[in-house]
Every structure is written in structure tokens, then in C-alpha cells.
Amino acid sequence: MRVVRHWDDPSAPPSPMAFARLFGSDARRRLEHVSLLNATCLSGVTLLLLGGAWLPPQGSTAKENSLALGVATLGLAVFSAGFLAQLSIGFFGRPRVFLPRPFRDVKPDVPAAPTPVxxxxxxxxxxxxxxxxxxxxxxxxxxxxxxxxxxxxxxxxxxxxxxxxxxxxxxxxxxxxxxxxxxxxxxxxxxxxxxxxxxxxxxxxxxxxxxxxxxxxxxxxxxx
Structure with a gap:
């Protein structure tokens, strides 16, 4: 599963992206520029693992830590929000607020005109x-x-x-x-x-x- 790093440089090294095969070329380009949502998903996973590490193991008689449960729940919510936003941008191109202005209206590839000297x-x-x-x-x-x-x-x-x-x-x-x-x-x-x-x-x-x-x-x- 790969996505080209640059819009007009197909020879650039590919960058791995989850579920890339579910999207077309235009959607992959949009997702390439929503690093904020990538960071959101990673933050959610980090909070989920951190909260889970604080929770007592199953079958333990230790008192459940409400703070740890809250951190884990928050992490799950943050990850879900970031993941759903990525799916929405991939399939529908929205919400556009997460995309840089030059990439809010991605159009199909067109051959680039030669650059004049x-x-x-x-x-x-x-x-x-x-x-x-x-x-x-x-x-x-x-x-x-x-x-x-x-x-x-x-x-x-x-x-x-x-x-x-x-x-x-x-x-x-x-x-x-x-x-x-x-x-x-x-x-x-x-x-x-x-x-x-x-x-x-x-x-x-x-x-x-x-x-x-x-x-x-x-x-x-x-x-x-």
C-alpha cells in the first residue's frame, strides 16, 4: 500500500499509507496533505495504550483506576475522530478545513506545460x-x-x-x-x-x- 509523495514527481520514493488501495489517485493526494489527522490518530493510540497500561489486569482484585479509564476512553475517541475524518476526506473530500488551501479542490492530473526559460x-x-x-x-x-x-x-x-x-x-x-x-x-x-x-x-x-x-x-x- 503506497502513495506517491509529490503531486508532480512520480519518481519520488513512495510513502506508506493505511488503506491506500481503498482510494483513487485524487483521494490519495488529499490524504497526503492531512498530516494533522495522522498526528491525531497517533495521539489517540498513544493515549489508549497509556490508559490501558494503568488499568489493572483482568481478574485482578486491585481497585480500578478511574483516571486510567478516562485516558483510555479519551484516546479511543480521539483515534476514532481522526480515522473517520480521514475516511471522509478520502471518499468525499470533506471536511476541507483540514486541507491546505491549494489542495481543497483537487483536480485530475493534467500534463504539465514545459517551464519557460x-x-x-x-x-x-x-x-x-x-x-x-x-x-x-x-x-x-x-x-x-x-x-x-x-x-x-x-x-x-x-x-x-x-x-x-x-x-x-x-x-x-x-x-x-x-x-x-x-x-x-x-x-x-x-x-x-x-x-x-x-x-x-x-x-x-x-x-x-x-x-x-x-x-x-x-x-x-x-x-x-
Missing amino acids: LRVEGDMAEISVRRDEADSYAQLRRYKVYVDGERVGDLRPGETCRRTVSPGTHTVQVKISWCSSPPLSVGVSEGERQELVCRAVPGVESDPVAMFTRRQALLILRRA
């Missing part, structure tokens, strides 16, 4: 890096943009950083804390502007160990 005045070139406005990871923090190892700007969701460079091949990378994207080599000719887009790997919001297990590939940087 943008021109820059003079004998220099330009590299432009935009942070995807739908990126829900660490929204209150900025990604640091590096060109040839030099920090050239910071990005919040929807923001763009531009850097004038000499014609040739340059290495671009985005970082946050000790995590980063793989370095991307970008070739630009005289007067050309290369546009890139970055974001976190979808689903890392609900993966508490991603900052350690995916330290050098937590962020994605690709051509727009």
Missing part, C-alpha cells in the same frame, strides 16, 4: 528558491538557503529567496537545524533564471524520529 538582465544569472506555501512542517521556523555553501536567505512558507550568480554550475541546499535536503546541482547560463521549490517530505510532521533517521533528506529541493 526566464531571462535575467546583464551577463549574470539568477537562482530563485521558493518554499512551498502548502508545506506544513515547522511553519513558524525558516528554512536556511545555501548556494555554494554560502547562506543567502531564509524562507517561511510561500516566501522566495533570489541569488544572483555567475553563469555555470552551482550547488543549492536548504537546511533547518541539523537537517537538510540533498545538495542539488543547478546549471545556469548567462541571463538565465533557474527557479527551485523546497518543502519538507510529506508526513514527517507525524514522525517523531524523522529528524534523526532522515537527517540529510528531511527536506526536498527540486526544480519548479
Whole structure:
């Protein structure tokens, strides 16, 4: 059971998702962007297990802990609410409030038009890096943009950083804390502007160990 990580990058590594085969491609794309509901389900399961661990074993003469029962019941309710909301978004696309604005009206795939080569005045070139406005990871923090190892700007969701460079091949990378994207080599000719887009790997919001297990590939940087 797999779902493609990016809308327009079918070669990206697949991300596992429960019950993926029950949904069509449009529904899978919607579910890919509701990490809040994934976190809700995981929180519910955590509370359910925590409350269950406090309850006395079956047949025990120990007094039942009402607080533990309440925690377990709350966990079951939270998990059920998150799971039902995921099913609703998968089959019906609602409630839309859980979807980022750009993905509330998902339409079928259409072939992407070739990206025109943008021109820059003079004998220099330009590299432009935009942070995807739908990126829900660490929204209150900025990604640091590096060109040839030099920090050239910071990005919040929807923001763009531009850097004038000499014609040739340059290495671009985005970082946050000790995590980063793989370095991307970008070739630009005289007067050309290369546009890139970055974001976190979808689903890392609900993966508490991603900052350690995916330290050098937590962020994605690709051509727009």
C-alpha cells in the first residue's frame, strides 16, 4: 500500500499509507496533505495504550483506576475522530478545513506545460528558491538557503529567496537545524533564471524520529 509523495514527481520514493488501495489517485493526494489527522490518530493510540497500561489486569482484585479509564476512553475517541475524518476526506473530500488551501479542490492530473526559460538582465544569472506555501512542517521556523555553501536567505512558507550568480554550475541546499535536503546541482547560463521549490517530505510532521533517521533528506529541493 503506497502513495506517491509529490503531486508532480512520480519518481519520488513512495510513502506508506493505511488503506491506500481503498482510494483513487485524487483521494490519495488529499490524504497526503492531512498530516494533522495522522498526528491525531497517533495521539489517540498513544493515549489508549497509556490508559490501558494503568488499568489493572483482568481478574485482578486491585481497585480500578478511574483516571486510567478516562485516558483510555479519551484516546479511543480521539483515534476514532481522526480515522473517520480521514475516511471522509478520502471518499468525499470533506471536511476541507483540514486541507491546505491549494489542495481543497483537487483536480485530475493534467500534463504539465514545459517551464519557460526566464531571462535575467546583464551577463549574470539568477537562482530563485521558493518554499512551498502548502508545506506544513515547522511553519513558524525558516528554512536556511545555501548556494555554494554560502547562506543567502531564509524562507517561511510561500516566501522566495533570489541569488544572483555567475553563469555555470552551482550547488543549492536548504537546511533547518541539523537537517537538510540533498545538495542539488543547478546549471545556469548567462541571463538565465533557474527557479527551485523546497518543502519538507510529506508526513514527517507525524514522525517523531524523522529528524534523526532522515537527517540529510528531511527536506526536498527540486526544480519548479
